[in-house]
Amino acid sequence: MTYGLEIPLRGYSYEAALFLPPPEIARNCPIPDLLDKRLLIVTGKGGVGKTTVAVALGMRAAAEGKRTIVCEVAAQENASRIFDHAEVGFHEVEMEENLWSISIDPEESMREYVLLQLKVRAMRDLLFRSRIFTYLAAATPGLKELVTIGKIWELAQLDRKVKRGRKYDLVIVDAPATGHGVGFLQTPRTFASIARVGPIHSQAQTLDRFITDHDHAGAVIVCLPEEMPVNESAQLESELRDEVGVAVDRVYLNGLYPERFDKSEAERLAALAEEENGAVRAAARAALSEYGRARAQRAQLARLRRRVGAPVRTLPFLFEPELGREAARRLSQRLA
Amino acid sequence: MQTLDEILAGKEVCICAGSGGVGKTTTSAAIAAGMAARGMKVCVLTIDPAKRLADSLGLEELGNEARQVDPALFERQGIEMKGELWAMMLDAKATFDELIARHAPDEQARDRVLGNRIYQQISNALAGSQEYMAMEKLFELHSEGRFDLLVMDTPPSRNALDFLDAPKRLTQFIEGRSLGVFMKPTGLAARFAGRGASVALGVFKRIVGFDLLADLAEFFNAFSGMVDGFQARAKRVNDLLADPATCFLVVCGPQGEPIDEAVYFHRKLVEAKLPFGGVIVNKVHYPAESLRGESDDLPALLAERLGDADLARRVAANFADYQALAERDARNIEHLARELRTSTVIRVPHLDEDVHDLAGLAQVNRYLFATGEERIALAAGRLKA
Numbered sequence: 001m002t003y004g005l006e007i008p009l010r011g012y013s014y015e016a017a018l019f020l021p022p023p024e025i026a027r028n029c030p031i032p033d034l035l036d037k038r039l040l041i042v043t044g045k046g047g048v049g050k051t052t053v054a055v056a057l058g059m060r061a062a063a064e065g066k067r068t069i070v071c072e073v074a075a076q077e078n079a080s081r082i083f084d085h086a087e088v089g090f091h092e093v094e095m096e097e098n099l100w101s102i103s104i105d106p107e108e109s110m111r112e113y114v115l116l117q118l119k120v121r122a123m124r125d126l127l128f129r130s131r132i133f134t135y136l137a138a139a140t141p142g143l144k145e146l147v148t149i150g151k152i153w154e155l156a157q158l159d160r161k162v163k164r165g166r167k168y169d170l171v172i173v174d175a176p177a178t179g180h181g182v183g184f185l186q187t188p189r190t191f192a193s194i195a196r197v198g199p200i201h202s203q204a205q206t207l208d209r210f211i212t213d214h215d216h217a218g219a220v221i222v223c224l225p226e227e228m229p230v231n232e233s234a235q236l237e238s239e240l241r242d243e244v245g246v247a248v249d250r251v252y253l254n255g256l257y258p259e260r261f262d263k264s265e266a267e268r269l270a271a272l273a274e275e276e277n278g279a280v281r282a283a284a285r286a287a288l289s290e291y292g293r294a295r296a297q298r299a300q301l302a303r304l305r306r307r308v309g310a311p312v313r314t315l316p317f318l319f320e321p322e323l324g325r326e327a328a329r330r331l332s333q334r335l336a
Numbered sequence: 337m338q339t340l341d342e343i344l345a346g347k348e349v350c351i352c353a354g355s356g357g358v359g360k361t362t363t364s365a366a367i368a369a370g371m372a373a374r375g376m377k378v379c380v381l382t383i384d385p386a387k388r389l390a391d392s393l394g395l396e397e398l399g400n401e402a403r404q405v406d407p408a409l410f411e412r413q414g415i416e417m418k419g420e421l422w423a424m425m426l427d428a429k430a431t432f433d434e435l436i437a438r439h440a441p442d443e444q445a446r447d448r449v450l451g452n453r454i455y456q457q458i459s460n461a462l463a464g465s466q467e468y469m470a471m472e473k474l475f476e477l478h479s480e481g482r483f484d485l486l487v488m489d490t491p492p493s494r495n496a497l498d499f500l501d502a503p504k505r506l507t508q509f510i511e512g513r514s515l516g517v518f519m520k521p522t523g524l525a526a527r528f529a530g531r532g533a534s535v536a537l538g539v540f541k542r543i544v545g546f547d548l549l550a551d552l553a554e555f556f557n558a559f560s561g562m563v564d565g566f567q568a569r570a571k572r573v574n575d576l577l578a579d580p581a582t583c584f585l586v587v588c589g590p591q592g593e594p595i596d597e598a599v600y601f602h603r604k605l606v607e608a609k610l611p612f613g614g615v616i617v618n619k620v621h622y623p624a625e626s627l628r629g630e631s632d633d634l635p636a637l638l639a640e641r642l643g644d645a646d647l648a649r650r651v652a653a654n655f656a657d658y659q660a661l662a663e664r665d666a667r668n669i670e671h672l673a674r675e676l677r678t679s680t681v682i683r684v685p686h687l688d689e690d691v692h693d694l695a696g697l698a699q700v701n702r703y704l705f706a707t708g709e710e711r712i713a714l715a716a717g718r719l720k721a
Contacts, residue, residue: 133539140548260653319657
């Protein structure tokens, strides 16, 4: 924190703060418009806390008795890290009661897809050993993304395609940060238009219908209370809605500082910081930093509400060194 | 510890790399501005279409051509521009098209590639093509010699490594020309390749649909005349990255995850024998000046000075929260310095105001270019930032 920098004391409107429900009301009220869906796609730029929010949503759904799975894509393992669990890989691993986690590796998905398509074992073996096949699969643009979405679809089926597949009530996807995941979600539609015949054509159409079915699937945008993330979230919402056609059900403004001090208190603290030295001065300055940031963040919250159409909800900044399982649980109780 | 001026002395290319959300764009812009202020002609390149760089430089928008930033804008922030600052946003698709035009043996071949649907997909969306084109543009600008220093803001990817592997992935893909032969509609060559290959192709055809395969075959055929040119160029691009006049700066945040990524990324740089310059940690919570145990009775002390026990309690609680974050950051940075075996860890504090414009950039700039003592003084409030 920069105790040395000046804190602007110009007045902001506090209207934004009035929209915030008191924490005790927000805690654990039912959120059926989100959790009664079968697929939730958590999106947002890098570093905004997508995985934490995805896990928190999963915990909340699990607490309501819904069998839920959190999926990471591109072989990421951030969720297992939050659970302080060994890497899960391409396996559905139970993290808590009713809550599973999987890291979807595109190569494994491809393999599984081929296994489901080809019933003759010798043919499959031949295919997997063939360098040409591996090469073609890697060279076909978007095929990795397509089989990843294919796996997400498969997980969401009540009639699972894989043997002895578990039935889930809700599938939560921690979407890739690159390009805000818009390109990722557009893959099925793009594929359906490139491959005009063959099984992939109809399967890509099925996947596109799956993610754009507003009754059963939706996107959640995670944002930070800063100028550029707010701009980008507004842009992301319009792309998701207009270009991909997916329903945007929520925007979570993550990392909101508490409003610990009011204006008159800040003035008193500023005077104190002037006269004092040592710890008292440092503490007064830290308080002024917090005051300045909390106010700037409220202004961003107000901007966000003006610029997006989906309901905006806030999640508090947690003053914790690392966000682990218990931090995610606390956030899950604050979801609304 | 080296200062940023020392790290960048004699460098022609500076590449800022790191995972998403750590402030790479702002850092790149601040570095470029700082070096321009010191008298160099600098160009900062980004491929992020999110307008972040344009916004932070006070430009309406950036295009595929470099544009000079008005020096008066910096002077208003108290930064005297002895040199020139230029900025551009890379258009990956346009760069790829230019590259095709350069390597195509004739117009017909060029048009066949540009019109191919697989090419259109790749040039827009294939993971790695953006990164590769960024390197390509960097190489082109460097060859032209118009600038003293090029600062590159690497693409926003979740995994910083995507960016290093991208050129390799793309050239591998393009080098797959031999497959074009297998996929010719006659399938003649497939027979020579043996039963395995033809079955594999047949199955692939069944899965993806024939159209796609035909497009792929056409793409490889159209591309076959250009592969050598591409390979030669890719090699020269790689040579530039490994050149001693190039410098990679790893940018990260102070939390555990970005620190781990920075450590991993540094290891990959070393493995790839690419020149590592230093690491920049953004949004660091600084610990307060040495408190000599005073903070033990801080709540009481505050209550006495403020005459308000409730406010004193909140101020103390807030202070404890920040100190905990400062301690975490110090621990993580110590770990980072140890892992990287470097003392060159440049810290930029978590500023009170969100950095998104020139005023913010000017503040970041002071920290980036400060000497060790200056930085401590800045953080402690003894020097006006």
